[in-house]
Amino acid sequence: MDNTEPGPGSRVTMRDVARExxxxxxxxxxxxxQSPLTSSLTPxxxxxxxxxxxxxxxxxxxxxxxRSGRTRTVGVVMTRLSDVVVATVYEAIEQAFSKxxxxxxxxxxxxxxxxxxxxxxxxxxxxxxxxxxxxxxLDDAFVDRLREQNIPYLLVLxxxxxxxxxxxxxxxxxxxxxxxxxxxGHRRVxxxxxxxxxxxxxxxxxxxxxxxxxxxxxxxxxxxxxxxFHVEAGREAAEVFLQHKNPPTGIFAMTDYSALGVIGAYRExxxxxxxxxxxVGYHDMSISANLSIPLTSVHSPLYExxxxxxxxxxxxxxxxxxxxxxxxxxxxxxxxxxAMWPPDxxxx
Amino acid sequence: MDNTEPGPGSRVTMRDVARExxxxxxxxxxxxxQSPLTSSLTPxxxxxxxxxxxxxxxxxxxxxxxRSGRTRTVGVVMTRLSDVVVATVYEAIEQAFSKxxxxxxxxxxxxxxxxxxxxxxxxxxxxxxxxxxxxxxLDDAFVDRLREQNIPYLLVLxxxxxxxxxxxxxxxxxxxxxxxxxxxGHRRVxxxxxxxxxxxxxxxxxxxxxxxxxxxxxxxxxxxxxxxFHVEAGREAAEVFLQHKNPPTGIFAMTDYSALGVIGAYRExxxxxxxxxxxVGYHDMSISANLSIPLTSVHSPLYExxxxxxxxxxxxxxxxxxxxxxxxxxxxxxxxxxAMWPPDxxxx
DNA sequence: CCGTAACATGCAAACGATTGCCAATCGATT
DNA sequence: AATCGATTGGCAATCGTTTGCATGTTACGG
Numbered sequence: 001m002d003n004t005e006p007g008p009g010s011r012v013t014m015r016d017v018a019r020e021x022x023x024x025x026x027x028x029x030x031x032x033x034q035s036p037l038t039s040s041l042t043p044x045x046x047x048x049x050x051x052x053x054x055x056x057x058x059x060x061x062x063x064x065x066x067r068s069g070r071t072r073t074v075g076v077v078m079t080r081l082s083d084v085v086v087a088t089v090y091e092a093i094e095q096a097f098s099k100x101x102x103x104x105x106x107x108x109x110x111x112x113x114x115x116x117x118x119x120x121x122x123x124x125x126x127x128x129x130x131x132x133x134x135x136x137x138l139d140d141a142f143v144d145r146l147r148e149q150n151i152p153y154l155l156v157l158x159x160x161x162x163x164x165x166x167x168x169x170x171x172x173x174x175x176x177x178x179x180x181x182x183x184x185g186h187r188r189v190x191x192x193x194x195x196x197x198x199x200x201x202x203x204x205x206x207x208x209x210x211x212x213x214x215x216x217x218x219x220x221x222x223x224x225x226x227x228x229f230h231v232e233a234g235r236e237a238a239e240v241f242l243q244h245k246n247p248p249t250g251i252f253a254m255t256d257y258s259a260l261g262v263i264g265a266y267r268e269x270x271x272x273x274x275x276x277x278x279x280v281g282y283h284d285m286s287i288s289a290n291l292s293i294p295l296t297s298v299h300s301p302l303y304e305x306x307x308x309x310x311x312x313x314x315x316x317x318x319x320x321x322x323x324x325x326x327x328x329x330x331x332x333x334x335x336x337x338x339a340m341w342p343p344d345x346x347x348x
Numbered sequence: 349m350d351n352t353e354p355g356p357g358s359r360v361t362m363r364d365v366a367r368e369x370x371x372x373x374x375x376x377x378x379x380x381x382q383s384p385l386t387s388s389l390t391p392x393x394x395x396x397x398x399x400x401x402x403x404x405x406x407x408x409x410x411x412x413x414x415r416s417g418r419t420r421t422v423g424v425v426m427t428r429l430s431d432v433v434v435a436t437v438y439e440a441i442e443q444a445f446s447k448x449x450x451x452x453x454x455x456x457x458x459x460x461x462x463x464x465x466x467x468x469x470x471x472x473x474x475x476x477x478x479x480x481x482x483x484x485x486l487d488d489a490f491v492d493r494l495r496e497q498n499i500p501y502l503l504v505l506x507x508x509x510x511x512x513x514x515x516x517x518x519x520x521x522x523x524x525x526x527x528x529x530x531x532x533g534h535r536r537v538x539x540x541x542x543x544x545x546x547x548x549x550x551x552x553x554x555x556x557x558x559x560x561x562x563x564x565x566x567x568x569x570x571x572x573x574x575x576x577f578h579v580e581a582g583r584e585a586a587e588v589f590l591q592h593k594n595p596p597t598g599i600f601a602m603t604d605y606s607a608l609g610v611i612g613a614y615r616e617x618x619x620x621x622x623x624x625x626x627x628v629g630y631h632d633m634s635i636s637a638n639l640s641i642p643l644t645s646v647h648s649p650l651y652e653x654x655x656x657x658x659x660x661x662x663x664x665x666x667x668x669x670x671x672x673x674x675x676x677x678x679x680x681x682x683x684x685x686x687a688m689w690p691p692d693x694x695x696x
Numbered sequence: 697c698c699g700t701a702a703c704a705t706g707c708a709a710a711c712g713a714t715t716g717c718c719a720a721t722c723g724a725t726t
Numbered sequence: 727a728a729t730c731g732a733t734t735g736g737c738a739a740t741c742g743t744t745t746g747c748a749t750g751t752t753a754c755g756g
Contacts, residue, residue, distance in 0.1 A: 062414045697756100705750075723730105
């Protein structure tokens with residue numbers, strides 16, 4: 001026998017509704033799930049709905065999921081949510097799913113592959129109907145396993161192998177940044193790069209280098225500093241640049257944040273962006289256009305990215321085949337890189 | 349009869365472990381839950397654990413929750429996650445709960461009270477063990493209902509009534525901002541305020557005004573512009589200031605973002621922050637110290653806020669009484685407000 | 697007027713755990 | 727050797743749904 005909660009103060013269950021309406025439990029279930037088997041106009045259905053409302057019945061998703069195996073929940077694994085880029089994408093994802101009546105279960109993961117896997121397993125244990133991965137590294141055996149297990153999943157922001165993914169065309173973005181620096185006369189350039197094991201970073205670098213290869217301008221590898229995506233990374237890289245006797249005249253930072261770090265560090269050396277050096281950032285966050293010297297930046301459609309990811313995963317969950325989507329960025333040229341280089345040649 | 353998933357490819361259940369180990373189902377449950385009733389050293393316990401590992405058994409949280417009523421999940425309601433402040437706090441929350449073996453279910457809500465309530469109800473239907481509310485307005489009847497229903501909850505970031513909350517001392521922050529502007533000689537000041545129905549905004553304003561009241565300096569109400577917390581809000585407010593024939597010399601923006609908006613808009617009028625006007629921001633995000641002209645800003649311990657919120661909610665869930673916590677901010681004075689006003693008086 | 701399709705209900709077995717109660721076991725104490 | 731107390735393990739009910747099958751009802755065409 002069990003006496004945990006004997007009081008009548010408990011919740012209203014289907015059993016209560018059934019008793020009150022004078023029908024069987026299962027009938028209530030069918031009517032309320034509006035299963036296609038039962039038209040909604042029959043007097044019984046009307047009565048059940050009325051009683052349910054009167055009693056304030058609310059379905060228990062737990063019990064339903066246990067029995068049906070479906071949870072109407074998708075799991076989302078993301079890194080560092082405090083990164084605006086990530087947060088914006090997640091916000092879009094959440095809204096899209098919420099609109100379709102799904103709930104998202106968000107877990108943060110570090111950049112270690114193991115951590116992502118552990119967190120994803122946690123989500124799978126919760127029986128999510130689908131999985132959105134925003135933290136996978138380029139070589140992630142774990143994702144292969146997902147495919148084999150036939151679990152609907154989708155990568156977002158980062159690619160890996162030939163797994164379906166919704167990403168930004170980072171190669172193109174890097175290319176655009178490179179073209180911009182070339183077009184403004186820069187021949188000696190530096191890059192504030194992120195970790196090379198993450199597709200976003202390596203793609204941007206590749207595109208950037210392609211631009212210079214096409215223009216047949218060599219890029220000194222020692223000017224490519226893998227520092228990271230945050231403000232401090234920019235400062236670090238800046239110090240490296242400034243130690244060269246011939247520092248680069250044009251800099252591509254892989255994040256607006258690291259671009260700000262560069263601005264700050266250079267500033268402490270008395271150097272001013274847009275005058276003493278050119279700078280191109282990435283992601284075109286709302287702040288970038290509003291700096292004292294507005295920042296040239298590659299704009300990424302982050303919100304659309306999240307929305308598309310949600311749509312595609314929903315399609316996959318419905319059994320459809322989907323193909324990866326790659327969204328194109330656009331370059332916004334502003335004062336930080338708009339001047340021609342070398343300066344004053346025309347007037348000298 | 350039921351034939352939904354007859355295949356043996358299903359998951360490993362306790363029943364399987366019990367059969368394999370030659371003990372009763374319930375014994376397995378007790379050992380694996382390491383209920384205090386069963387010491388873990390008995391041979392049966394050892395065997396069960398061994399078998400469980402061999403079979404790759406993993407508990408189904410759904411089934412466990414259904415029976416036990418506990419989910420080891422807390423619900424979190426927040427607004428606009430793309431706001432770094434909110435995202436940072438959430439990140440801290442998630443990490444803290446994750447460390448305690450809880451999962452967080454995050455839902456985004458708009459600023460409308462109804463929406464928050466709807467989203468919270470969704471979470472309650474999922475039987476969360478506790479609720480963290482980051483989107484409540486000042487007058488929120490919904491939270492009262494929670495108290496009556498005896499559900500462990502906690503407000504975070506925003507206060508409401510006498511509900512337990514972990515917040516920043518925004519009044520103090522506003523005061524500090526005000527003191528700074530006064531100390532640097534400003535007598536005509538403007539405020540870029542947010543919505544007054546949210547405690548963060550109204551508290552900051554109140555503190556700011558207290559500083560001026562104490563110093564017996566009047567503040568012109570038409571210089572207080574309720575525009576919002578984002579970049580565009582700053583631009584908007586700046587335009588309002590500039591339409592006055594005597595624009596304020598010192599400006600308090602309630603967010604670093606809106607501060608950036610002000611910088612941008614003034615800049616387009618040829619006005620430079622730190623020289624032509626002083627500016628104080630709020631939250632001291634990583635970028636603020638790295639601007640060309642570093643921004644004076646009130647620093648809030650956001651990460652600590654999230655961590656404390658998690659700790660306190662856990663305590664409440666364990667039945668302890670908790671008292672609200674209010675974390676003190678600290679002012680970081682930088683170039684944007686460091687100069688004395690009016691300028692050049694000493695040298696003139 | 698009957699056979700039958702079509703549909704609305706009812707029945708009961710799951711889904712996979714937790715847990716109150718009780719019987720059995722075991723060691724120690726008298 | 728008998729008794730007592732404490733552990734241990736088994737039993738079965740239960741959490742609140744979903745769902746395959748069987749039954750009952752209605753309507754309709756031939």
